[in-house]
Amino acid sequence: MALESENFEDIRSSVRALCADFPGEYWRKLDADKAYPTEFVKTMTESGFLGALIPEEYDGSGLGLSAATAILEEIHKSGCNAAACHAQMYTMGTVLRHGSDAQKSGYLPKIASGELRLQAFGVTEPSSGTDATRIKTTAVKDGDEYVVNGQKVWTSRIEHSDLMLLLARTSPREENEKRHQGMSVFLFDIRGAIDNGLTIRPIATMINHATTEVFFDDLRIPANSLIGEEGSGFKYILDGMNAERILISSECIGDARWFVEKASSYARDRSVFGRPIGQNQGVQFPIAKAYAATEAADLMVKKAALMFDAGEPCGAEANMAKMLAADASWQAADMCLQTHGGFGFAEEYDVERKFRETRLYQIAPISTNLILSYIAEHVLGLPRSY
Numbered sequence: 466m467a468l469e470s471e472n473f474e475d476i477r478s479s480v481r482a483l484c485a486d487f488p489g490e491y492w493r494k495l496d497a498d499k500a501y502p503t504e505f506v507k508t509m510t511e512s513g514f515l516g517a518l519i520p521e522e523y524d525g526s527g528l529g530l531s532a533a534t535a536i537l538e539e540i541h542k543s544g545c546n547a548a549a550c551h552a553q554m555y556t557m558g559t560v561l562r563h564g565s566d567a568q569k570s571g572y573l574p575k576i577a578s579g580e581l582r583l584q585a586f587g588v589t590e591p592s593s594g595t596d597a598t599r600i601k602t603t604a605v606k607d608g609d610e611y612v613v614n615g616q617k618v619w620t621s622r623i624e625h626s627d628l629m630l631l632l633a634r635t636s637p638r639e640e641n642e643k644r645h646q647g648m649s650v651f652l653f654d655i656r657g658a659i660d661n662g663l664t665i666r667p668i669a670t671m672i673n674h675a676t677t678e679v680f681f682d683d684l685r686i687p688a689n690s691l692i693g694e695e696g697s698g699f700k701y702i703l704d705g706m707n708a709e710r711i712l713i714s715s716e717c718i719g720d721a722r723w724f725v726e727k728a729s730s731y732a733r734d735r736s737v738f739g740r741p742i743g744q745n746q747g748v749q750f751p752i753a754k755a756y757a758a759t760e761a762a763d764l765m766v767k768k769a770a771l772m773f774d775a776g777e778p779c780g781a782e783a784n785m786a787k788m789l790a791a792d793a794s795w796q797a798a799d800m801c802l803q804t805h806g807g808f809g810f811a812e813e814y815d816v817e818r819k820f821r822e823t824r825l826y827q828i829a830p831i832s833t834n835l836i837l838s839y840i841a842e843h844v845l846g847l848p849r850s851y
């Protein structure tokens with residue numbers, strides 16, 4: 466495939482202009498207060514950028530994934546963090562692809578306008594970890610309701626969401642021929658559910674991520690919360706993963722570019738031993754290496770996004786993009802901290818904050834090992850390792 470990716474310069478400059486109102490001080494204050502970036506998310510919602518992937522017939526912008534990657538990359542390149550709102554952009558994909566007409570027309574226009582926030586996505590559980598086929602949360606049909614019991618962990622942004630997309634077991638693992646069968650996806654309104662079967666407990670973390678653990682105790686949700694067919698939910702979640710991985714890769718690329726720019730600028734200005742530190746090859750080579758790694762990873766992100774937009778299978782490319790971009794951002798983060806010497810540890814430079822934030826991508830939404838396992842098994846034909 467030719468890599469004739471559009472650069473979306475109009476989108477990029479609009480996003481940059483919006484982000485200019487949210488400088489380092491804004492994020493530092495939120496970090497210190499462990500507060501959610503409400504104003505930033507409001508601005509992004511009102512700009513319509515979070516509805517980029519929703520088709521025009523549902524009042525979204527009807528853009529492709531390549532355009533959406535430009536939005537997220539630019540947010541991160543500006544020093545901001547899209548983690549507080551990126552789920553609003555792509556969690557709706559499960560509804561769009563597998564929801565009924567009533568669910569699509571009922572939810573999507575409101576998600577596009579921001580009237581409904583779909584920011585919460587509950588898959589991970591404490592005891593099953595990456596092996597999502599072993600989740601224990603159950604949803605049992607009872608008349609025109611499902612009764613949900615169990616626990617999720619790392620459910621981010623749920624305190625700032627109106628809706629939740631939930632993966633739960635509707636029949637036991639042992640009763641299904643294949644381990645991924647018997648799980649279902651639900652989309653439900655959490656506003657009436659809190660303290661009515663749904664309990665949320667924030668988790669203190671090394672980054673300001675509004676993440677929580679969630680407990681379901683006989684939570685009753687309407688039967689029409691079910692998306693698609695009962696028992697096919699795991700497949701629906703997998704269907705959304707390529708898009709998520711490609712979008713997150715673009716955040717990594719944005720972070721990497723921010724680190725490279727920040728380090729280059731500091732290395733030009735900071736003078737020690739009577740000359741700019743950037744004149745030393747020991748300082749400039751790691752910056753140049755991080756730059757080259759970022760550009761290479763970006764090619765894979767662009768390729769994956771183009772393939773996704775063309776409707777081609779892109780599991781391998783989406784996974785490689787996520788791994789290469791996360792590695793590039795982490796390499797750039799480490800380089801940037803080193804370039805700043807002791808000042809890299811001072812909060813006012815924002816380097817330590819971005820350093821902490823970008824470390825997450827080695828683990829979430831999928832850890833590097835699992836990507837390597839995917840490539841080994843599905844691309845190289847090696848035996849499955851787990």
Ligand SMILES: Cc1cc2nc3c(=O)[nH]c(=O)nc-3n(C[C@H](O)[C@H](O)[C@H](O)COP(=O)(O)OP(=O)(O)OC[C@H]3O[C@@H](n4cnc5c(N)ncnc54)[C@H](O)[C@@H]3O)c2cc1C
Pocket residue numbers: 585586587588589593594595596618619620621622670674676825828829830831832833834835838850851
């Ligand atoms: C800040 C944050 C926000 C998150 N937000 C959400 C969210 O909104 N919704 C949600 O559902 N989840 C969310 N997650 C969960 C995230 O997707 C998981 O943490 C991630 O998938 C890894 O799962 P785990 O933490 O259970 O690690 P584990 O599965 O326990 O793995 C631990 C380590 O072992 C390695 N490992 C495990 N199995 C293998 C294997 N077979 N081969 C090689 N290595 C292996 C992993 O790579 C990892 O390094 C979030 C996590 C964090 C930290």
